[in-house]
Amino acid sequence: MPVNGGTQDTTVTxxxxxxxxxQDGEQIISYQDKDGHIIHTQTVTGKQGADVSFxxxxxxNWQPVxxxxxxxxxxxxxxxxxxxxxxxxxxDQKTITRTIIEHLxxxxxxxxxxxxxxxxxxxxxLVTGEITDAKWTSGxxxxxxxxxxxxxxPSQAKVASEAVTSATKDQxxxxxxxxxxxxxxVIYRDGNQFIKQVPLTGKTGETVDVNLDVPANYHVVxxxxxxxxxxxxxxxxxxVELAHNTEKVTDSKTITRTINVTSPDGQVTxxxxxxxxxxxxxxxxxxxxxxxxxxxxxxxDEFDVSAILxxxPSQAKVASETVxxxxxxxxINISYTPNSINPTNPTNPTNPTNPxxxxxxxxxxx
Numbered sequence: 001m002p003v004n005g006g007t008q009d010t011t012v013t014x015x016x017x018x019x020x021x022x023q024d025g026e027q028i029i030s031y032q033d034k035d036g037h038i039i040h041t042q043t044v045t046g047k048q049g050a051d052v053s054f055x056x057x058x059x060x061n062w063q064p065v066x067x068x069x070x071x072x073x074x075x076x077x078x079x080x081x082x083x084x085x086x087x088x089x090x091x092d093q094k095t096i097t098r099t100i101i102e103h104l105x106x107x108x109x110x111x112x113x114x115x116x117x118x119x120x121x122x123x124x125x126l127v128t129g130e131i132t133d134a135k136w137t138s139g140x141x142x143x144x145x146x147x148x149x150x151x152x153x154p155s156q157a158k159v160a161s162e163a164v165t166s167a168t169k170d171q172x173x174x175x176x177x178x179x180x181x182x183x184x185x186v187i188y189r190d191g192n193q194f195i196k197q198v199p200l201t202g203k204t205g206e207t208v209d210v211n212l213d214v215p216a217n218y219h220v221v222x223x224x225x226x227x228x229x230x231x232x233x234x235x236x237x238x239x240v241e242l243a244h245n246t247e248k249v250t251d252s253k254t255i256t257r258t259i260n261v262t263s264p265d266g267q268v269t270x271x272x273x274x275x276x277x278x279x280x281x282x283x284x285x286x287x288x289x290x291x292x293x294x295x296x297x298x299x300x301d302e303f304d305v306s307a308i309l310x311x312x313p314s315q316a317k318v319a320s321e322t323v324x325x326x327x328x329x330x331x332i333n334i335s336y337t338p339n340s341i342n343p344t345n346p347t348n349p350t351n352p353t354n355p356x357x358x359x360x361x362x363x364x365x366x
Contacts, residue, residue, distance in 0.1 A: 001051050010100070010104065014077065019263060019326075022043065022047040022048055022049060022050065022093060023048045024045065024046070024047060024048070025045070025046065025047065025074040025075070025078065026045045026046075026050035026074065026076070026077065027043070027044045027045075027046070027051075027052070027073070027074045027075065027076070027078075027079055028042075028043060028044075028077075028248070029039055029041065029042035029043070029044060029054070029056070029072065029078075029079050029081060030078050030080045030081070031057070031058065031059060031062070031081050031083050031095075031157075031348060032081070032082060032083065033082075033083060033085075033359045034065075034082065034084065034105065034345065038324055039062060039083060039089045040053070040057060040058075040059045040062075040278075041058045042056070044072050044074070045074070048074055048075065048076070049074065049075065050073070050074050050333050051069055051071050051072070051073050051074075052073075052074055053071050053304070054070065054071070054072060054073065055070070056068045056069075056070065056081065056113065056203040058081075058083060058174050059083070061085060061086050061127050062085055062086060062127065063083060063084060063086045063250065064081060064082065064083050064084075065082040065084050065219065066082060067083075068081055079213045079247070081283060085125045085126060085127035086126045086127070086167055086324075087124060087125055087126060088123070088124055088126060089121065089122070089123060089124075089283060090121070090122055090123070090124040090131060090301065091120065091121050091149065092119070092120045092122075092131075093117055093118060093119045093120065094117070094118055094120075094147040094165050094166075095115050095116070095117045095118075095185070096115070096116050096118065096168050096170060097113055097115045097116075097170050097171075098113070098115075098141045098162070098168070098170070098171045098172075098173065099111065099112075099113050099114075099170075099172045100112040100113075100114070100144055100146075100159055100173045100175065101172065101173070101175065102146055102147055102154075103174065103176045103177065104147070104149065104174045104177065105149055105152050105177045105204075105205065107152075109118050110147065112144065113134040113257050114142065114144070114227065116139035116140065116141065116164040117139075118136050118138065118139060118164070118165075118166055119135050119136070120135065120136045120137075120166070121134075121135050122134035122135065122136050125183070131166065133311040134166075135208075136165065136166035138163065138164060138166075139163075139164045140161055140162060140163050140164055140166050141161060141162045141164060141351075142161055143158055143160060143161040144158065144159040145157075145158055145159075146158075146175050146282070148175070149177055150204075150232035150233055151178060151179065151180050151182070151204030151205070151230075151231065151232025151233065151234075152177040152179055152204060153177065153178050153180055154175050154176070154179070155174075155175050155176045155299075156175060157303065159173055159175075174360055179203035179204040179205055179206065180204050180232075181201065181203060182201070182203060182204055182206075182230040182231075182235055183199055183200065183202075183203055183235075184199045184200050184228070184235050184236065184237050184238065185198065185199055185200065185236045185237045185238075185300075185303075186198045186199075186200050186210065186212070186213075186224075186237070186240060187237050187238070187239050188214070188239065188240045188242055189216075189239060189240070189241060189242060189294070190218070190242045190243070190244070193275060195215055195218070195233065195242060196215065197223055197237075200210060200212055200215040200238070202228075202230045203230060204230055204231070204232050205230065206229070206230055206231070207227050207228070207229040207230075208227065208228055208230070209227055210224060210225055210226055210227060210228050210238060210338065212224065212240060214240075214242070215242070217244060217245045217285040217286045218242040218243065218286065219242065219243055219245055220240055220241065220242060220243075221241045221242065221243045222239070222241040224238050224239070225238065227341075228252045229261045244284050244285060244286040244287070245285045245286070246282050246283060246284055246285060247282070247285055247291055248280055248281070248282055248283075249268065249280070249281040249283070250257065250278055250279070250280050250281075251279050251280075251281060251292075252276055252277065252278045253276070253279065253295075253325075254274050254275065254276045254277075255274070255275050255277070255323050255327050255329055256272055256273065256274045256275075256300040256329050256330075257272070257273040257274075257300045257318075257320055257321070257329070257330045257331075257332065258271070258272050258273075258329075258331045258332070259272075259273065259303055259329065259331075259334065260332070260334065261270040261305060261306070261313075261330065261334045261335075262333065262334065262335045262336070263308065263336060264308060264311050264336045264338070268310050270305045273300040273301065274296035275299065275323040275327075276294045276298070277293045277295045277323070277324075277325060278290070278296050278297060279292055279293050279294060279296065279325075280293040281293075281311045292362060294325075294332065295324065295325035297322060297323060297324050297325075298322075298323045299320055299321060299322050299323055300320060300321045300323060301320055302317060302319055303317060303318035304316075304317050304319040305317055305318070308336055310338060310339050311336035311337060311338055311339060312336065312337050312338075312339055313334055313335070313336050313337075314333075314335050314336070314337070315334055316331075318332055318334075332341070
């Protein structure tokens with residue numbers, strides 16, 4: 001205060017007040033993420049109002065967002081330290097496979113594997129393990145052409161090329177083979193003449209029955225196979241050789257030679273000589289033409305005329321004769337003529353003392 005000539009004497013009394021002893025206190029250090037979630041707490045103790053040094057307890061795999069204090073004033077409140085998960089760059093890879101199985105007609109499986117390996121770079125959250133900013137490479141499965149099997153058709157002509165990404169899953173493609181339709185003809189021929197043909201159908205590798213359909217009035221003269229197995233290629237027609245059916249009819253006729261022998265007493269003795277000839281008629285049932293075989297032949301036997309004493313037959317015998325289809329029926333009449341009587345010089349007299357009796361004997365009266 002200023003002092004001058006008019007200033008009065010002043011007395012100032014000074015008293016002392018005892019300062020209280022500081023009390024023990026604590027300060028809560030709260031480690032929180034950006035969303036205010038408490039991750040960890042730490043208690044620091046000391047005298048109220050005092051600045052106390054401490055060692056921060058940042059949780060494992062976390063890191064402070066800002067600088068972390070190493071001293072804190074003990075005032076009974078909570079000190080918040082903002083923290084965030086630690087991260088680190090990571091790399092990874094995976095292989096994606098497309099398996100193509102060809103089920104071949106021979107019963108075997110042919111397997112082709114197409115594999116694509118993809119690589120990834122990203123950032124891994126060491127708290128959650130989550131990977132962010134993942135960047136995968138890409139690739140592709142090449143186009144695949146199934147094996148060509150003659151006589152068979154694959155279930156798909158190609159397996160298309162396909163882009164492969166990290167979202168692509170392993171695949172299995174099954175390819176089956178279907179036997180192709182096959183056909184030949186069963187050709188019916190009469191010599192060099194075509195008669196007809198009938199289709200015979202099946203599939204590659206299939207065995208089918210050959211059921212012949214022989215045209216009317218024909219018969220088969222070769223030996224066609226009873227079954228046929230279709231090949232993938234090069235199948236050949238079946239040739240059936242035919243011949244005409246025929247019908248046989250037998251014809252006959254009898255030719256007779258009648259020999260009438262009239263004895264001196266007028267009695268007639270008849271001898272019939274017969275020859276039966278046959279021929280065969282062959283009718284072609286396809287063309288209806290008829291062909292005759294020649295007639296058979298035969299013969300009439302020689303015929304001896306009986307000798308009668310005192311008489312001479314008109315012929316001593318009838319000669320054997322060949323009989324053909326042109327031969328006609330014949331009648332031969334034979335009679336006897338009395339022999340001349342010469343008493344002076346009789347011929348072969350049997351009773352020279354009584355020639356009359358000889359005459360009577362020759363006439364059948366003796």
